[in-house]
Amino acid sequence: MHQFVIDRWGQWQIADIDISFSKAALFMLAVVALLTLFLTLTTSRRAMVPGRWQAVTELWYEFIANMLRETVGAEGRRYFPLVFSIFSFIVLANLLGMLPYSYTVTSHIAVTGALAVMVFVIVTVVALKRHGLHFLSFFVPKGVPVPMLLLVVPIEVLSYFMRPVSHSVRLFANMTAGHTMLKVFGAFVVQMGVFGVLPLALIIALTGLEIAIAVLQAYVFTILTCLYLNDAVHLEH
Amino acid sequence: MDPAAAKLIGAGLAAIAMGGAGIGIGLIFGNYVAGAMRNPGAAQQVFGRVILGFALTEAIALFALVVALIILFVF
Numbered sequence: 672m673h674q675f676v677i678d679r680w681g682q683w684q685i686a687d688i689d690i691s692f693s694k695a696a697l698f699m700l701a702v703v704a705l706l707t708l709f710l711t712l713t714t715s716r717r718a719m720v721p722g723r724w725q726a727v728t729e730l731w732y733e734f735i736a737n738m739l740r741e742t743v744g745a746e747g748r749r750y751f752p753l754v755f756s757i758f759s760f761i762v763l764a765n766l767l768g769m770l771p772y773s774y775t776v777t778s779h780i781a782v783t784g785a786l787a788v789m790v791f792v793i794v795t796v797v798a799l800k801r802h803g804l805h806f807l808s809f810f811v812p813k814g815v816p817v818p819m820l821l822l823v824v825p826i827e828v829l830s831y832f833m834r835p836v837s838h839s840v841r842l843f844a845n846m847t848a849g850h851t852m853l854k855v856f857g858a859f860v861v862q863m864g865v866f867g868v869l870p871l872a873l874i875i876a877l878t879g880l881e882i883a884i885a886v887l888q889a890y891v892f893t894i895l896t897c898l899y900l901n902d903a904v905h906l907e908h
Numbered sequence: 909m910d911p912a913a914a915k916l917i918g919a920g921l922a923a924i925a926m927g928g929a930g931i932g933i934g935l936i937f938g939n940y941v942a943g944a945m946r947n948p949g950a951a952q953q954v955f956g957r958v959i960l961g962f963a964l965t966e967a968i969a970l971f972a973l974v975v976a977l978i979i980l981f982v983f
Contacts (some may be wrong), residue, residue: 844970847977879958891963 675778692749698776702763713751732757735893742897746904753793754900757786758893765846765885777783778846780839787839790896798903809906838895849881922976929969936961965978 677692712722721729735755739747761777768775776782798806810827811820856874860867940958944951 785922835973840971840974841967844941844967844974848973887959887963889966893961894960 674774675847675852677774681894694774695776695779695782698764698767698774699782700735700766702760702776705767706763738894742894743904747897747900750897750900754893754896757790757853757896758889761786761842761886761891761892762886765889766882768846768850769882775846775850778850780843783787783839783843784835786825786842786892788836790838790899793834794899794903796898797900802906803903809902811834836898838892842888842892845884849877849884853877853881869878913983915983918979919976922979925972925975926969928964929963929972932965933962933969936965 677693677695679689679693681691683689683691710728713728716725718720718725732755735758737752738752741752743750764776764782767773768778798809810824810831812823812827815823853874856870856877859870860874861868936958940951940954954959
């Protein structure tokens with residue numbers, strides 16, 4: 672479990688809040704720097720017919736643009752920067768954690784919680800701005816007889832507020848569980864001596880699975896963000 | 909009962925919940941394979957939703973794991 676401990680360098684505080692530069696901050700900066708570098712360098716040529724690197728960036732752009740178009744529709748364009756940033760940050764943060772001796776930023780509930788709460792607040796504000804108080808009709812599904820509404824509306828409201836919880840815990844738990852599992856099997860390799868090749872083969876397979884899960888969880892976080900935006904923009908269940 | 913023993917039993921009980929998620933994931937992929945055998949052309953289109961369904965179901969298993977870990981390490 673030592674892999675999840677955050678080291679700090681220096682000791683700076685502003686009125687009781689610790690703002691010393693930590694490993695988490697370092698890795699988040701690394702993610703942003705790598706993303707910026709990759710995206711600007713690959714598109715620096717601006718060729719009409721993309722070369723290989725520019726094609727990678729274009730595919731990435733298209734992937735998110737298609738995701739938005741399929742889930743939200745034409746109004747999705749305005750949320751593209753948000754969704755692209757979320758997807759790119761999470762996918763790179765998850766993948767950086769797969770490097771040996773590195774640290775996974777998204778394996779802390781604080782980070783995933785912040786992302787999920789940000790999405791929740793943005794989606795609620797978008798819904799309120801677009802529909803005003805008519806937004807509350809979102810909690811009253813169509814075609815439900817009035818006596819059942821007393822039961823259904825609180826359940827709908829509760830499930831709406833549970834969204835940031837499940838959104839954040841899904842990503843956090845996947846990352847933490849993956850790394851913990853790798854650590855546990857690593858301990859088996861050491862303990863089993865010669866027969867340690869069996870857990871080692873399993874670790875190799877699991878690392879492949881973890882890389883797939885890293886990308887998949889970023890995709891799931893992003894598509895759920897798009898679905899929540901769709902709920903906010905078009906108030907239908 | 910000694911708190912350390914209670915923690916271990918609690919964590920074991922919480923982990924049982926993952927069985928349901930295992931059934932759910934099996935259902936998703938079983939239905940996908942059955943559907944793909946009937947209509948192979950549509951299989952590629954629906955695969956994205958299969959993966960989304962898998963990830964959401966897996967999340968429930970991981971919520972159970974988080975409860976088990978909280979019982980073990982927080983209390």
